[in-house]
Amino acid sequence: MSLRLAFFDLDKTLIADPSVDFAAKQWGFERQLRTLREQGDSGAIPDFQITEALARFYKGHAADELIAICETIPLSNGAKELVDALHERGYKTIILSAAFSPVVAFFSRKFGMDAHI
Numbered sequence: 001m002s003l004r005l006a007f008f009d010l011d012k013t014l015i016a017d018p019s020v021d022f023a024a025k026q027w028g029f030e031r032q033l034r035t036l037r038e039q040g041d042s043g044a045i046p047d048f049q050i051t052e053a054l055a056r057f058y059k060g061h062a063a064d065e066l067i068a069i070c071e072t073i074p075l076s077n078g079a080k081e082l083v084d085a086l087h088e089r090g091y092k093t094i095i096l097s098a099a100f101s102p103v104v105a106f107f108s109r110k111f112g113m114d115a116h117i
Contacts, residue, residue: 006086010097010107014079019103020054022069029057051098063102070106083111 011018024033036053039045058066083093095116097104108116 004089004091006083006091006093007096008083008093008113010095010099010104012076014076014083014095014107014111015073016076017073019070019073019099022073023058023066026069027057027061032057055100058100066100066102067106070103075110080111083113087112 008014011020020033021030024030032053036045036050040047040050086093092114093111095104095108095111095113097116104116107113
């Protein structure tokens with residue numbers, strides 16, 4: 001028997017927009033997020049510095065606050081149905097994402113994924 005695997009990114013794949021956009025709107029750091037993205041896109045700062053900066057915006061917020069935000073994030077059209085169809089065909093499904101781990105874990109449970117990284 002062969003192992004069938006299907007890997008998915010989270011942001012802009014399983015969910016229509018990046019999860020950080022929803023946190024930025026809720027917690028009031030949309031302007032700073034735009035600036036960070038512009039700096040990253042221009043090569044002015046490396047990705048890890050963007051992640052470190054974003055982590056500072058998340059600091060001080062309880063996990064249940066983040067989960068409440070996750071509950072408002074719409075799924076991409078057809079994403080849940082695709083994952084369910086793959087499970088019916090014997091695939092193991094995995095989210096492989098650079099999004100913050102509590103967000104990835106939330107959506108892993110919501111989609112019924114077999115694992116997340």
